[in-house]
Amino acid sequence: MAKSKFKRIVLKLLKWFGIVVALILVILSIVVIVNLNYDKPSLYVSEENLQKEYANTDTKVMAKNLVAQMSLDEKIAQMYGEPYASGMAKLATNFLVKKRFAHIYVGENKRLGIPPWVLSDGPRGARVLGKDVKGVTTFPVGMARGASWNPDLEYRINQVIASEMRANKVNYAATPCINLLRHPGWGRAQETYGEDPWLLGEFGVAAVKGLEKHNIMACPKHFALNSIENSRWVVDVEVDERTLREVYLPHFKKTVQKGKPASIMSAYNAVNGEFCGSNKELLTHILRDDWGFEGFVTTDWLMGVYDGIKGVQAGLDVEMPFQQVYTQEVIQEGLDSGEISESDIDKIVTRSLSTRLKYALIDDQDNYPTSDIGKPSSIELAREAAEESMVLLKNEGILPFKNQEGKTIAVIGRLADLENTGDRGSSDSKPLYVETPFEGIQKHHQAQGNKVILDDGSDLERAKELAGNADEIVLVVGFTHEDEGEYIIFSREQMEEAAEAGKSLGKVTIGGDREDLSLLEQDEMLIKALHPMNDNLAVVYVGGSAIDMSTWEDDVPAILFSWYSGMEGGTALANILYGNANPSGKLPFSIAKNQKDYPPFTPYTKNFKYGYYHGYTLFDKKGTTPAYPFGFGLSYTNFTYDSLAVKTQEISMDDLLEVEVNVSNTGEVDGKEVVQLYIGFSNSTVDRPVKLLRGFKKVHLKAGETKKALLDVAAKDLAWYNPATENWEVESMTYELYIGSSSAKNDLLQSTFIVK
Structure with a gap:
């Protein structure tokens, strides 16, 4: 009797266990199906959602009007990617089942007719894949392209990447990576373009312009001093003001001011005691006040900012890809304590909206069919x-x-x-x-x-x-x-x-x-x-x-x-x-x-x-001789340089130094040579490098052909940063000019010029 009763209990337990397992499987199946077939809202302002605010073509005014109509919760919803649980489920499901990167939608407000924006990584090809898209055109990594010394090539590459992103229903690219390679052991070296700020800046501008050509919001990253990978979430990088301004920021400055990207991504690491996602010196004083950046700043993905109140104070606009510290509770706590104000929130939301609405108002999606991928x-x-x-x-x-x-x-x-x-x-x-x-x-x-x-x-x-x-x-x-x-x-x-x-x-x-x-x-x-x-x-x-x-x-x-x-x-x-x-x-x-x-x-x-x-x-x-110098590379032909001429031996602080040199292909096959221009500072009254790259040009030469290469350098690009005056200063002195095939002394012709 006891055995029979025990058997019935076991059978009943097994039955209920089976029901529970079945329910779990059903729930998991629903989660998988929902997350694999997620809704893809339009990224553009549609006619049925058109409201009076959009009649004004000044997106700053439009954004300000829209923010004035938002509740606090609606404003906070503009400050992060997707809710943590649902967003993580979508991302994980698509990775595990489809081996694809899901669309993460940011900032949609249906009540006010505000469309979302959606991000794709893309340093070597579009990352997010749309329905029935099996793959994309995948290019060499950034470091390889930096080795081409050909910014025009980088511009064309990013145009293709941008058009394939658009075909995948994406309008924001978390690229280019322009962090400086200070040591070759850095794990993400392959994503950037090299060790020199000038080279990085030229490629950063080319990449941004290529992306923006197809109405993709470019996002140079990681701002700033991110070049240690294994400690990236915890390391505090100490740097003095001259080193910061002259070595680790010039390429970001050039990319921001000449490329005019829509966005910037902050780095994980801290700089001089404050994490980059909440670093007011970087995000506000330098990026916005000094450089005039008018776009919006997002965090690096996952744990990109550790203190939501400090993030608001620093001018961080959007936490990506999920809501972790920009929560209603954290923001309300900051408002209650007086550490932040609702006007701070308004400023953040207005800044991101005014930028991305420029792209939402251009509905040219039909120009980017998926059939164009891999042309x-x-x-x-x-x-x-x-x-x-x-x-x-x-x-x-x-x-x-x-x-x-x-x-x-x-x-x-x-x-x-x-x-x-x-x-x-x-x-x-x-x-x-x-x-x-x-x-x-x-x-x-x-x-x-x-x-x-x-x-x-x-x-x-x-x-x-x-x-x-x-x-x-x-x-x-x-x-x-x-x-x-x-x-x-x-x-x-x-x-x-x-x-x-x-x-x-x-x-x-x-x-x-x-x-x-x-x-x-x-x-x-x-x-x-x-x-x-x-x-x-x-x-x-x-x-x-x-x-x-x-x-x-x-x-x-x-x-x-x-x-x-x-x-x-x-x-x-x-x-x-x-x-x-x-x-x-x-x-x-x-x-x-x-x-x-x-x-x-x-x-x-x-x-x-x-x-x-x-x-x-x-x-x-x-005075250390490297195994292979910066800018070195052999060819199947030979190139020679002669007739170096400085057009004006003396220039003023506002002038452009113009230089020409003859480059000859003395071999038997056609080839391309990278003409490199360096400036020397041996007469400086402050500690400066022996020389710095300040120009380059890739020249195609047929066998036996000679061409005159023309290069120029602005006097302002010879400046050093004086921490005492907080200004860039150009010294009046004699400078060295070097032109040749690499940074090695034996590969360079030399002359001088004077800045008055």
């Missing part, structure tokens, strides 16, 4: 970008490989046939396809009937035998998103613990900073094993920044930096290796002979001081 011209541009980006560092006469029949080519390395376009964090882009190095080389040789053999290099003896029997070896080495990139860890506490300990605590993470600049051990072993087997060996490096090649560079005859080269990287690589394209990339950073020659770098830290010198300015100041 032949866009794919051709991706290949062109990859070719112009690749930097030939060393070539003992073996490249380009000969195009002839009857050859056996060995493509070796664990990355040789890997679809490897860069990190998997916010800069990720889902390509329509990826052509690997092996696939590109194999396709190149199909017409000639040559044998192309793939080997991952895991069996050293087999790889050595293959190398010994092949006519030429392409050895692909480097990194993936597991080795470098955005540091993916979702616990601020864990990051803080590691920062306090000064080391990794062994938590499961993705990407992050590189503490050792050497290649992985298996790659170095492969290079050392294979180079004695064949003289026709080219090492192709895949990665986002500088590496230490000191243990093997003397052993190999050719080294090519191919970077993370995008969806057309394989074709571009084959074209470079076999001479269909002439390499024209130049290093956007310096490479040291010894890792100790770089400035200090600590990935796990709560406090760090940034100095005035880094990169080529540090090497110049210390």
